[in-house]
Amino acid sequence: MTQTPEMHFIPRENYLNQGKTLVSWLFTHDHKRIALLYLISITFFFLIGSIAAVLMRIELTNPHGEFFTSTTYNKLFTLHGVIMVWFFLIPSIPNVLGNFLLPIMIGARDMAFPRLNLLSWYVFMFGGLFALASIILGGVDTGWTFYTPYSSTYSNGWVIAMAVGIFINGFSSIFTGLNFIVTVHKLRAPGMTWFRLPLFVWTLYSTSLIFVLATPVLAITLTLVALERGFGVGIFDPRIGGDPLLFQHLFWFYSHPAVYIMILPAMGVISELIAAFSRKPIFGYDFIVYASLGIAFLGFLVWGHHMFVSGQSIYAGMIFSLLSFFVAVPSAIKVFNWTATLYKGHISFEAPLLYALSFIALFTIGGMTGLMLASLAVDVHVTQTYFIVAHFHYIMVGGAVMAYLGGIHYWFPKISGRMYPENLARWAAVILFVGFNLAFFPQFILGYMGMPRRYHVYPEEFQFLNIVSTCGLPLLGLGYFLPLCYLGWSALFGRIAGPNPWDAPGLEWQIPSPPPSENFPCIPVVTRRPYDYGTNPDTHEPEETEEESHAR
Amino acid sequence: MNLPLLPYESSSYAASVDAIFLSLLLLCGAITLAVFVVIIFFCIRYRRGSSADRTHYPSHGEQVGIEFTWIIIPFVIFIGLFIWAGNVYYEMFSPPTDGLAIYVIGKQWMWKIEHPGGQREINQLHIPVNRNIVLTLTSQDVIHDFDVPAFRIKHDVLPGRYVRMWFKATQTGTYHLFCGQYCGDFHSRMAGSIIVMSDLDYAAWLQGSGTQSAPESLVAEGSRYFHSLGCSGCHEGSLVVHAPSLNGLYQQPVPLQSGQIVVANDDYLRDSILQPSKNVPAGYQPIMPSFQGLLSEEQIIALIAYIKSQRNDLPPNSRDQP
Numbered sequence: 078m079t080q081t082p083e084m085h086f087i088p089r090e091n092y093l094n095q096g097k098t099l100v101s102w103l104f105t106h107d108h109k110r111i112a113l114l115y116l117i118s119i120t121f122f123f124l125i126g127s128i129a130a131v132l133m134r135i136e137l138t139n140p141h142g143e144f145f146t147s148t149t150y151n152k153l154f155t156l157h158g159v160i161m162v163w164f165f166l167i168p169s170i171p172n173v174l175g176n177f178l179l180p181i182m183i184g185a186r187d188m189a190f191p192r193l194n195l196l197s198w199y200v201f202m203f204g205g206l207f208a209l210a211s212i213i214l215g216g217v218d219t220g221w222t223f224y225t226p227y228s229s230t231y232s233n234g235w236v237i238a239m240a241v242g243i244f245i246n247g248f249s250s251i252f253t254g255l256n257f258i259v260t261v262h263k264l265r266a267p268g269m270t271w272f273r274l275p276l277f278v279w280t281l282y283s284t285s286l287i288f289v290l291a292t293p294v295l296a297i298t299l300t301l302v303a304l305e306r307g308f309g310v311g312i313f314d315p316r317i318g319g320d321p322l323l324f325q326h327l328f329w330f331y332s333h334p335a336v337y338i339m340i341l342p343a344m345g346v347i348s349e350l351i352a353a354f355s356r357k358p359i360f361g362y363d364f365i366v367y368a369s370l371g372i373a374f375l376g377f378l379v380w381g382h383h384m385f386v387s388g389q390s391i392y393a394g395m396i397f398s399l400l401s402f403f404v405a406v407p408s409a410i411k412v413f414n415w416t417a418t419l420y421k422g423h424i425s426f427e428a429p430l431l432y433a434l435s436f437i438a439l440f441t442i443g444g445m446t447g448l449m450l451a452s453l454a455v456d457v458h459v460t461q462t463y464f465i466v467a468h469f470h471y472i473m474v475g476g477a478v479m480a481y482l483g484g485i486h487y488w489f490p491k492i493s494g495r496m497y498p499e500n501l502a503r504w505a506a507v508i509l510f511v512g513f514n515l516a517f518f519p520q521f522i523l524g525y526m527g528m529p530r531r532y533h534v535y536p537e538e539f540q541f542l543n544i545v546s547t548c549g550l551p552l553l554g555l556g557y558f559l560p561l562c563y564l565g566w567s568a569l570f571g572r573i574a575g576p577n578p579w580d581a582p583g584l585e586w587q588i589p590s591p592p593p594s595e596n597f598p599c600i601p602v603v604t605r606r607p608y609d610y611g612t613n614p615d616t617h618e619p620e621e622t623e624e625e626s627h628a629r
Numbered sequence: 630m631n632l633p634l635l636p637y638e639s640s641s642y643a644a645s646v647d648a649i650f651l652s653l654l655l656l657c658g659a660i661t662l663a664v665f666v667v668i669i670f671f672c673i674r675y676r677r678g679s680s681a682d683r684t685h686y687p688s689h690g691e692q693v694g695i696e697f698t699w700i701i702i703p704f705v706i707f708i709g710l711f712i713w714a715g716n717v718y719y720e721m722f723s724p725p726t727d728g729l730a731i732y733v734i735g736k737q738w739m740w741k742i743e744h745p746g747g748q749r750e751i752n753q754l755h756i757p758v759n760r761n762i763v764l765t766l767t768s769q770d771v772i773h774d775f776d777v778p779a780f781r782i783k784h785d786v787l788p789g790r791y792v793r794m795w796f797k798a799t800q801t802g803t804y805h806l807f808c809g810q811y812c813g814d815f816h817s818r819m820a821g822s823i824i825v826m827s828d829l830d831y832a833a834w835l836q837g838s839g840t841q842s843a844p845e846s847l848v849a850e851g852s853r854y855f856h857s858l859g860c861s862g863c864h865e866g867s868l869v870v871h872a873p874s875l876n877g878l879y880q881q882p883v884p885l886q887s888g889q890i891v892v893a894n895d896d897y898l899r900d901s902i903l904q905p906s907k908n909v910p911a912g913y914q915p916i917m918p919s920f921q922g923l924l925s926e927e928q929i930i931a932l933i934a935y936i937k938s939q940r941n942d943l944p945p946n947s948r949d950q951p
Contacts, residue, residue, distance in 0.1 A: 147815055147816070151813075151816070218814070222811075224772060224810070226770075226771055227771040227811070227812060227813055230771075315789025321787055361692060386774070391722045394718065395718070398715060399711050402707035406700060406703055410699065410700060412664065416664055416667055421681075421683040421686055422675045422683075424671070425677040434672070437668065438668075441661050441664055441665075445657035445658075445661055446657075448653065448657060452653060452713075452714035453711075453717070454645065454714045454721060455650050455653065456714075457718065458781040460809075461774060461783065462778075525635060525650070526635070527636045527807070529808070529809050529817075530811075531816060532807075536805060
């Protein structure tokens, strides 16, 4: 970035200093403050989930399962999965970055329902309390997938407490989704037409549709598990007249779309970052919009690809395989468009772009291995092995978490009003990338060699690659720990950023950093499409005329 | 062919699975590499401050053309992949009719195997090389998964119903058997081995495996239950009670009272023993008592084996005459 010579200052009145008491935070209706409440909460849950992961990786350095009992290990991977999926990944980008940015990006002063927004956080925390309680009381050993009849009849853990936690948490998702949908429909500033929305808003909108449509199915499913477990109502256990596969259909009908809940907002963040650091409009804006909506729709039709060897009809398997190939097309469109956006850009390599490039690389690998999993005969061999574990960590960590961190860095100046240390951040991004690949790439090979997941006692020929995988752990940990430290420090002592350190055209950069409580003193009128980085003298972007934009 | 880092290819379709996988690896690897190379090239050439030419940007029409190119090409490739992998999948899950039938019962946390000759083993499965093996599997409790990486096959094993798998081992040796579906505490210890033997060794194993010299065959065991549990009282030539004969029943279509026609496969026989009123054959009354909870999975398997063996005692059409 070109350093602007003028001195920046933190505005006298901003959302951070409007009330300094704890009560002013706990009863705020300000979407920006609620975003920070979420930020702190999910960072806490991320730490808990990470500790479980560290313990598991240490255990796996030894093929005989010498550090923990099987029960403890089973509880660790359940804890890791449940916390990371429902209490970190699903709320991460939507509830932190989405909450902070969605109203500002569309030129609104707050969400459509500010109180509902706060309630959503309380509901989230209330669900989290149940989850934490079930862990403290003794844990759950079902795996995050809660397959029946193990979870409903045979498991000895605190299944109902955990299920209640996730059930409650689901309402937080539904409230957020509802709020986002209404906000995008009703509160766009004058001139902010649908096709002038930043792509991040589009992906939040697509995600919200899934939140609202899929989450109730999870709530129903968990209720049924609790009914069978608590009252012996025969739904899933064949001994009392149930069908165990019914659970899997219901669970994946939610949980496959949930994967897109986690990755779609990440894709939105990446679109913002790639455009900002190549200083160009995104290539194929319309196609990316339709790809997001296409993913949200097709995501509902592919749940059976988790069940190719479950005993569902092989013809059903074939339909689900075909549809899974179809859902790969919009994801491919996005990768190609991001790549094309770099073409003839003015690329500068700040930390957010490094995270974005990491995302593209890791998401591509994750997506390609997804194609392998969609291929029926190959899936039979690698499903339920470490290949699956590696695949979804490439998407969820390599994808969603990379994008989350990239977004946190990119919007950090807006959130805090201060800059993070650029060189340190670049190093952290590189360390995270290397550590991630070291930790997870060996797991693809382990999986194809046949090592089943959820095994802490395993044949000795798998030990070497397991040790390699664990070696990635310290780097991965450092990659997370560094941002935690320097971002915390910079929030208080960093260089003052000014309103628009990236010289970006988005509405969020046209207001002071940190923004005032009401975001915009007067509601802006939007006259341009997004990503109008037309300030470089040597760019020749096809400028859209007024007539064209009216024609839309 | 055995490749480094890939597990042994020890079944008839292992090579087909590996062929798809390696082709995918090449294809996906090439595309991934191409994307990476292009990204790196753009990043270097169009870095801020470089003097690269940035004029002549694709027009709107050209952009749409580019978009459709990279939509249609992957789409066509995906359809091809789907058909190829789907074909092999169909083969993997279509058991041949001439296979050696072996029964497997999964329970927390062991595999119980029953051979047609009555040999039983736990966590070990001895099979002859180059013969089609058809497994019929069920679980006594939760969902397990019979997973043999060297054969490239796995299938969940469900309680309350039978699933069938088949394979033909092509190399003698000992291979891992895992439980592939999380099933509780000792899931990771629910492992065993598949021992593939030459025909000669297998014959010797069949002779001398058990402690007793000649184990009772599954059919003989089933026949014993068939008579001791009272099945024969009604189903064997009784004039008092109106019950269908079971001779030649297996794999025949059965018209039901509801008007449906079902095939009398393992699952049908199982259901008819445990829930007789579920599928009542046309022309009969639902008077048979349920054996739910009275029989172990082993006994049910033996009974089914016995019913399956009753093929040629009577001409098949005599069954239709009550």
